[in-house]
Amino acid sequence: MDNTATILTTGTHLKKRNFRNIYTVIYELLDGARDQIHLVTYVITDNAMWLVDLLEKNLRRGRSVKFIVNELNPSLKITKRLYRLDKKYDNFTLIEFQKKYPGETIHAKLIVVDRKKAVIGSMNFTWGGMVGNHEVGVLVEGPDIEDLAYTLDMI
Template structure:
């Protein structure tokens, strides 16, 4: 869960990355944030936070797929999963859009309605200038609806290609499917719906870092 402080969230994310990788590069970052600490004291804090992160309950994950109707598979429907997550969100939504179409317009209206009722939404978009279907959403940006753009840069092939929806820092969908008709119904797409506060936090940390380092720009 977020601490409410983006710099502290990034530091905690660094510590968690170190724990997983078996490194200690976050110790200097701890000392930079708390200059009065010695290396040994910062190392102790790193070890304590790492130990607390070791408590890792089993992760509840299920397959999510877009397949032809004739297929018989033990998987949740991408379309139904996306709609259920967006409509069921109570506190916050993190969502990305690499390629969107008018097919997603009904859920854009739901996002607008949610934001006006106090649900905090962060929408990360690839090259927003090319996403005309988001024009309406942009008109409602404000306190609870933040839109971030990954603009075209020197490398014209680089993109915000991740397709992620995370709600209430509890459920996260990571999928190959775009928010378009073919992504939700026409293509063959696979993803995983993960019920884990830890995974949701790790996803949020990544996008918080993109904001902090200005890789994405708020619209």
């Protein structure tokens, strides 16, 4: 089976060809996860609480979730919630990249679901990244996603 790619966007100027919306596709993927979720982002803000809600829903269903973020802002509500999830669920792994690898940065933005589908793009998990900015991403499906998930397993 070959990989397939579907273009995703946010922002009015990138909607001219009826591309699918990044937020909608991420929501659908996370809502339909059956086994495992990997998320990587440079930054997450309180406007992405919907994402953490979906993660907790998956954690309660027994799915494995690995969340890699460059650095969390300790003053945000979402940070406190992620720390609570990390303590509450054995199937949740929270990695602050800069704490694990001092002096290094992770700037990738992607979600891998069940080692079969991935959204890869320019968006952070912020209001701007999901709604306000003009962002581009791709939904990739196929066998190469297993290699991507393996790469994230190594972090």
